Amino acid sequence: MELDLIRRLSAPNTTKVLLCVLDGLGGMPGPRGRTELEEAHPRHLDRLAEEGVSGQTIPVGYGITTGSGPGHLALFGYDPLQFEVGRGVLEATGIDFPLGPNDLAARGNLCTVGADGLITDRRAGRIATEKTAEICDLLQREVHLDGVEMFIRPVREHRFALVFRGEGLRPELNETDPQREGVAPLEIVATDPAAERTAALAREFVAQARRLLGDRDQANALTLRGWATPPSLPQFPELWKLRAAAVAVYPMYRGLARLVGMDVLPTGTTFESEIETLRANWDNYDFFFMHFKYTDSAGEDGDFARKVKAIQDFDAKVPELLALNPNVLVIAGDHSTPAVMADHSWHPVPTVIHGDHTRTDAVHRFNEPETLNGGLGIFPAKELLPIAFAHARRLSRFGA
Amino acid sequence: MELDLIRRLSAPNTTKVLLCVLDGLGGMPGPRGRTELEEAHPRHLDRLAEEGVSGQTIPVGYGITTGSGPGHLALFGYDPLQFEVGRGVLEATGIDFPLGPNDLAARGNLCTVGADGLITDRRAGRIATEKTAEICDLLQREVHLDGVEMFIRPVREHRFALVFRGEGLRPELNETDPQREGVAPLEIVATDPAAERTAALAREFVAQARRLLGDRDQANALTLRGWATPPSLPQFPELWKLRAAAVAVYPMYRGLARLVGMDVLPTGTTFESEIETLRANWDNYDFFFMHFKYTDSAGEDGDFARKVKAIQDFDAKVPELLALNPNVLVIAGDHSTPAVMADHSWHPVPTVIHGDHTRTDAVHRFNEPETLNGGLGIFPAKELLPIAFAHARRLSRFGA
Numbered sequence: 160m161e162l163d164l165i166r167r168l169s170a171p172n173t174t175k176v177l178l179c180v181l182d183g184l185g186g187m188p189g190p191r192g193r194t195e196l197e198e199a200h201p202r203h204l205d206r207l208a209e210e211g212v213s214g215q216t217i218p219v220g221y222g223i224t225t226g227s228g229p230g231h232l233a234l235f236g237y238d239p240l241q242f243e244v245g246r247g248v249l250e251a252t253g254i255d256f257p258l259g260p261n262d263l264a265a266r267g268n269l270c271t272v273g274a275d276g277l278i279t280d281r282r283a284g285r286i287a288t289e290k291t292a293e294i295c296d297l298l299q300r301e302v303h304l305d306g307v308e309m310f311i312r313p314v315r316e317h318r319f320a321l322v323f324r325g326e327g328l329r330p331e332l333n334e335t336d337p338q339r340e341g342v343a344p345l346e347i348v349a350t351d352p353a354a355e356r357t358a359a360l361a362r363e364f365v366a367q368a369r370r371l372l373g374d375r376d377q378a379n380a381l382t383l384r385g386w387a388t389p390p391s392l393p394q395f396p397e398l399w400k401l402r403a404a405a406v407a408v409y410p411m412y413r414g415l416a417r418l419v420g421m422d423v424l425p426t427g428t429t430f431e432s433e434i435e436t437l438r439a440n441w442d443n444y445d446f447f448f449m450h451f452k453y454t455d456s457a458g459e460d461g462d463f464a465r466k467v468k469a470i471q472d473f474d475a476k477v478p479e480l481l482a483l484n485p486n487v488l489v490i491a492g493d494h495s496t497p498a499v500m501a502d503h504s505w506h507p508v509p510t511v512i513h514g515d516h517t518r519t520d521a522v523h524r525f526n527e528p529e530t531l532n533g534g535l536g537i538f539p540a541k542e543l544l545p546i547a548f549a550h551a552r553r554l555s556r557f558g559a
Numbered sequence: 560m561e562l563d564l565i566r567r568l569s570a571p572n573t574t575k576v577l578l579c580v581l582d583g584l585g586g587m588p589g590p591r592g593r594t595e596l597e598e599a600h601p602r603h604l605d606r607l608a609e610e611g612v613s614g615q616t617i618p619v620g621y622g623i624t625t626g627s628g629p630g631h632l633a634l635f636g637y638d639p640l641q642f643e644v645g646r647g648v649l650e651a652t653g654i655d656f657p658l659g660p661n662d663l664a665a666r667g668n669l670c671t672v673g674a675d676g677l678i679t680d681r682r683a684g685r686i687a688t689e690k691t692a693e694i695c696d697l698l699q700r701e702v703h704l705d706g707v708e709m710f711i712r713p714v715r716e717h718r719f720a721l722v723f724r725g726e727g728l729r730p731e732l733n734e735t736d737p738q739r740e741g742v743a744p745l746e747i748v749a750t751d752p753a754a755e756r757t758a759a760l761a762r763e764f765v766a767q768a769r770r771l772l773g774d775r776d777q778a779n780a781l782t783l784r785g786w787a788t789p790p791s792l793p794q795f796p797e798l799w800k801l802r803a804a805a806v807a808v809y810p811m812y813r814g815l816a817r818l819v820g821m822d823v824l825p826t827g828t829t830f831e832s833e834i835e836t837l838r839a840n841w842d843n844y845d846f847f848f849m850h851f852k853y854t855d856s857a858g859e860d861g862d863f864a865r866k867v868k869a870i871q872d873f874d875a876k877v878p879e880l881l882a883l884n885p886n887v888l889v890i891a892g893d894h895s896t897p898a899v900m901a902d903h904s905w906h907p908v909p910t911v912i913h914g915d916h917t918r919t920d921a922v923h924r925f926n927e928p929e930t931l932n933g934g935l936g937i938f939p940a941k942e943l944l945p946i947a948f949a950h951a952r953r954l955s956r957f958g959a
Contacts, residue, residue, distance in 0.1 A: 187918045194918075219957055220560055221938065222945035223568070226958035239958065240564070249959050497918075503956060505949040506918050507934075527934075528921050537936035 160545040162393050164557075165236065169399045174486035174515070174551040176446045177437075178544065180234055180412075181473060182227060183455030184492025185215075185508040186527065187499050189463040195454075195498060196509060196526035199467045201474035203481075204511070207490060208525040211513030214535025215527075216543055218494045224505045227455070230493030231415045233540035235395060235448070244418065245330065245387020251320045252414020254312055258389045263328035263357065266385040268336060269294065269317040269378040276343045276380075281336065283317045283378035294378060295319055302367045304360055321383065323361075329354035332361060334384035344382050394420030395446075399548065404440055406433045407450035416448055430472070434479055441483050458496030459503075466498045487514040487551045490525070491543055507537050516550045560945040562793050564957075565636065569799045574886035574915070574951040577837075577847045578944065580634055580812075581873060582627060583855030584892025585615075585908040585927065587899050589863040595854075595898060596909065596926035599867045601874035603881075604911070604925040607890060611913030613922040614935025616943055618894045624905045627855070630893030631815050633940035635795060635848070644818065645730065645787020651720045652814020654712055658789045663728035663757065666785040668736060669694065669717040669778040676743045676780075681736065683717045683778035694778060695719055702767045704760055721783060723761075729754035732761060734784035744782050794820030795846075799948065804840055806833045807850035816848055830872070834879055841883055858896030859903075866898045887914040887951045890925070891943060907937055916950045 160168075186195035196204075219225045219239050228249050229239030247264035258264060269291060271280040292313040299311050307325035314320055331351035335344045347365065349358040365381065372379045395403050397420065405416030405423045408430070413423045422444070426436040433449055440447075451473050457466035480488060492508040509530040511522075520534035531537070535546065548554055560568075586595035596604075619625045619639050628649055629639030647664035658664060669691060671680040692713040699711050707725035714720055731751035735744045747765065749758040765781065772779045795803050797820070805816030805823045808830070813823045822844070826836040833849055840847075851873050857865035880888060892908040909930040911922075920934035931937070935946065948954055 187916070215936075220564075220945075221942035222560060222947075222949035222954055223564075224949065224954065224956045226956055229958040240561075243958065246959050500916065504916070505946070505954070527918060531920060531932065531934055531936075537938075 160236070160542065162237070162398060165398050165545065168554045168557060169548070170553055170555040171400045172551065172553050174445070174553060175441075176487045176489070176547055176551045177480060177483070177485040178234065178446070178448050178489045178491065178547065179451065179480065180231065180448065181451045181454045181470070181490065181492050183458045183494060183496025183503065185495025185497070185504070185506050186458070186466065187497035187506065189499055194527045195458075195463060195466045195470060197524070197528070199470035199474065201470055201525060203474045203477035204490060204525040205523065207477070207488070207513040208511050208522045208530070210517070210519065211511050212517045212520055212535055213509065213511045213522040213525065213530040213533030215507035215530050215533070215537045216491060216510050216540035217507050217537060218540045222505050224503050225494050226503070227411065227493050228415060230540070231412065232419075234491055234493055234543060235419050236398075236541055236544040237392065237419070238541055242390045242392055244390055244415070246385030247320070247387040248389050249411060249414070250314060250385065251322055252418060253411040254314055254320055255410050255413060256310065256312055256320060256322060257417065258322065259324065260389065260391065261324055261326060261328065263323045263330060263386060263388050265321045265383045265387075267311075267319040267321050268382045269319065270344070270380050270382055271377045272343070272380040278337065278340045278342060278344065278380070280377070281340055281382070285316045286378050288313055288315050290378065291317060291319055294372065297371060298368055301371050302364060304363055307360055309364065317378065323357070327356070328388065329357045330386040330388050332358055332386045334382075336382035336384055344380060347383070389418060392419050396420050399446065399553065401445035401553070402443065403446040403448070404444040405448045405450075406436050407448075408433060409450065409452050412450040421448060430476065434476060438483065454492070455496045458498045459501060461498055461501030463498035485514060487512060487547050489543065489547045491540070508540070510535065510543060512547055512550055514550060515552070560636070560942065562637070562798060565798050565945065568954045568957060569948070570953055570955040571800045572951060572953045574953060575841075575845055576887045576889070576947055576951050577849065577880060577883070577885040578634065578889045578891065578947070579849045579851065579880065580631065581851045581854045581870070581890065581892050583858045583894060583896025583903065585895025585897070585904070585906050586858070586866065587897035587906070589899055594927045595863065595866045595870060597924075597928070599870035599874065601870055601925060603874045603877035604890060605923065607877070607888065607911050607913040608922045608925040608930065610917070610919065611911050612917040612920055612935055613909065613911045613925065613930040613933030615907035615930050615933070615937045616891060616910050616940035617907050617937060618940045622905050624903050625894045626903070627811065627893050628815060630940070631812065634891055634893055634943060635819050636798075636941055636944040637792065637819070638941050642790045642792055644790055644815070646785030647720070647787035648789050649811060649814065650714060650785065651722055652818060653811040654714055654720055655810050655813060656710065656712055656720060656722060657817070658722065659724065660789060660791065661724055661726060661728065663723045663730060663786060663788050665721045665783045665787075667711075667719040667721050668782045669719065670744070670780050670782055671777050672743070672780040678737065678740045678742060678744065678780070680777075681740060681782070685716045686778050688713055688715050690778065691717060691719055694772065697771060698768055701771050702764060704763055707760055709764065717778065723757070727756070728788065729757045730786040730788050732758055732786045734782075735765075736782035736784055744780060747783070789818060792819050796820050799846065799953065801845035801953070802843065803846040803848070804844040805848045805850075806836050807848075808833060809850065809852050812850040821848060830876065834876060838883065854892070855896045858898045859901060861898055861901030863898035885914060887912060887947050889943065889947045891940070908940070910935065910943060912947055912950060914950060915952070
């Protein structure tokens with residue numbers, strides 16, 4: 160549904176919608192000819208499929224293998240081809256940095272250069288995160304730029320996130336990592352004339368950083384890439400006229416939820432703590448997005464058995480979700496991560512809507528072959544939430 | 560997938576993709592209540608469906624009966640509603656005339672006029688192709704136009720193709736066939752002021768032709784229609800970053816393939832020779848389009864049994880195609896031509912993708928009723944090739 164139409168038709172109600180995203184949910188037949196979901200035989204998810212209405216989502220488009228960022232935007236109801244989230248923005252949101260509308264974000268690597276300025280180690284020996292944190296603290300204190308605020312935060316090992324905040328900053332800058340050693344980091348240049356001032360600021364940042372780090376044997380220089388400004392995403396609570404909360408262990412998903420205007424709830428580091436957080440906040444919100452990471456990480460590792468186990472672990476908690484009595488419970492995936500491919504893929508993703516007003520179909524099992532026969536058909540992921548909100552009677556009639 | 564996105568995500572690989580188009584593949588239940596595909600019981604195609612992933616393509620749009628031109632453009636990944644190929648262009652490409660970007664093409668008919676200039680036979684007695692060839696040779700030699708090159712080629716019987724080559728030629732000209740006898744061929748006029756110069760050139764061509772043919776009893780005049788310039792189609796090898804070849808017996812399909820930038824391989828006049836050509840060139844290309852005509856011609860003739868036989872003839876050769884070991888083999892049709900309709904139709908067309916990374920579905924037979932349950936669903940034909948290239952790992956990830 161177009162966002163303008165959502166804005167026009169959405170209507171407040173007292174119903175509650177819970178969207179559970181199992182990251183990389185979709186799979187493929189493994190060693191025994193059955194997919195992860197078939198092998199897992201998840202009896203609670205199967206019951207949701209039996210009682211609810213199933214289908215398969217196409218995350219971004221036919222044949223497109225998506226990253227988790229666009230995959231989630233689609234599940235939040237946004238067309239990921241229209242709203243692109245740049246890598247610098249994902250890196251900053253991924254460490255819970257609260258990006259604002261005037262921010263320009265980049266991903267950074269600490270590297271090591273010799274006396275001649277040529278890179279000897281592009282990753283500074285994969286320096287410990289704590290060391291990177293110390294360096295970031297130093298640069299945060301000592302670097303001063305005219306007319307913009309600067310924020311620098313450690314990510315992991317040699318990686319950091321850099322944010323400039325100010326009016327008129329532009330992302331049209333080149334990447335400065337030459338992708339090999341024995342050469343100097345590239346100069347920052349504007350790839351669009353409108354970005355000349357931003358390029359000058361970035362060069363000044365690099366120059367000051369080089370002076371401050373120059374005495375070090377290791378991690379005495381840096382490279383920057385993935386320059387991006389936050390997309391101006393229409394805000395979810397305003398579009399849908401409701402209070403929306405996100406529960407996610409991993410920072411990137413919290414960051415994405417924050418970009419669309421959801422309240423990000425503090426939670427622990429386990430799925431159990433996510434459920435606890437959900438329960439504690441159940442009365443305060445109309446919509447919840449809850450993220451489950453472990454299906455994807457197992458799939459990415461090519462570990463079929465562990466992905467099966469992750470599905471079973473999620474499945475075991477479904478009764479606790481149902482006990483909250485959501486009007487509509489949605490189980491979805493942001494993309495497929497078949498363990499046999501050890502990678503994200505383009506294959507459509509099983510989904511099920513359970514709760515009020517679902518017209519049941521003949522699907523009895525929540526898996527790839529069966530959900531093909533579901534009442535939702537195969538459809539774009541960005542339409543899933545509008546359908547769910549329809550079931551929650553949060554969309555008014557179109558026309559008379 | 561939008562072409563800009565293809566350009567951005569396509570990535571070279573060593574995989575090979577073979578697209579086999581069975582012209583007019585889709586059918587309808589015949590005398591015994593079974594479709595041509597059901598009746599044919601093609602065991603090799605059934606095996607592809609069993610092992611691969613099936614679905615049905617909508618050639619151009621819901622309810623649209625398409626010609627082979629737009630039907631093929633869609634299978635090549637282009638939106639046929641965005642890129643229209645005019646009839647003059649199809650006629651010229653249909654006789655292997657290599658159209659260039661500054662060409663204007665028309666379809667021509669030789670006709671017979673009386674001493675009063677009024678048409679006595681719109682088709683010049685369906686004059687023999689060899690006679691039309693002689694007339695074309697004469698006009699090619701003797702007609703001279705200021706500022707443009709002219710090419711005239713026989714097609715079949717009284718029909719010929721006319722091409723003007725030069726800067727600024729415009730297709731906004733009327734058709735000069737009055738569609739009845741007893742009146743003169745119409746004057747050529749510009750239907751847009753920008754085409755005045757082109758109209759004058761075309762009138763000059765007609766005038767010189769009339770003088771050169773005036774002494775003849777038959778085929779002493781001509782009519783022109785279908786004025787068209789070649790569409791500027793983004794080129795397939797550049798879009799997909801690969802080497803693409805076409806193998807087709809019939810000229811129109813070679814012409815269409817040439818328009819999108821495929822190499823058109825010389826081949827014989829039978830499907831056996833097409834396979835031979837495919838085999839001989841297998842190492843030199845990444846993508847092959849192979850065309851099989853006989854399903855459509857039988858369907859158009861309303862010959863149910865012959866269409867069944869054509870499917871079986873193709874089926875018998877599938878092992879030879881598999882022996883080439885393509886990473887991805889796609890079986891598709893450009894449109895349906897149900898024998899019971901003796902015509903093209905709008906019905907969706909069965910398709911199957913076989914090879915690497917296919918997520919299997921419950922389809923065991925390659926026919927209309929069964930492919931409805933396929934993992935690809937019912938989807939736009941222009942998305943088929945992006946999906947196939949995804950299976951061939953020739954599309955990189957979208958976003959992080």
